Amino acid sequence: IYMYRRFFLLTVTSAVLSGCSKQSPAPELKPLPFSKHDRCHICGMVILNYPGAKAQIFIKNEKEPLKFCSVKDGFTFILQPENARRAAAFFVSDFGNSTEAQLHEKMLPAKDAFYVAGSDVHGAMGKSILPFKTKDQAQAFMREHGGKLLSYTQVTLEEIKALKGH
Secondary structure, three states, rough: OOHHHHHHHHHHHHHHHHHHOOOOOOOOOOOOOOOOOOOOOOOOOHHHOOOOEEEEEEEOOOOOEEEEEOOHHHHHHOOHHHHHHHEEEEEEEOOOOOOOOHHHHHEEEEHHOOOEEEEEEEEEEEEEEEEEHHHHHHHHHHHHOOOOOOHHHHHHHHHHOOOOOO
């Protein structure tokens, strides 16, 4: 009986201690709605006053994301090493999503998107980089509007700078 008690106490103690040492999981970050007063973190423009795809970046330990009037401005921010280290999540609006959903509901993780850079469709900052949920959507868009297909890892500051404008 002594062995059973000892085993029981060890089991309970280890369960309690392991429960105490675990941190609660971080809440899942999701894009937040844009308001008519939101301004771009890079250029200060009122975001919803201009066309094109938008971006949001959550910084670690912050509840509200930084919001951007264009995906180009979002990449301009995130491609800076000091900002990349602080980023917890990066979302872009799917330019191929034509549903009536709210803009923030059309956003997807930036790493999952396919991008068309330099098409004849301009955004808030002139020539833009437009995200699509699927490669097929991006390629169909390119057949009509030109541009260059890029994956997330192919988007660089050089690619962004090659797009005229801000």
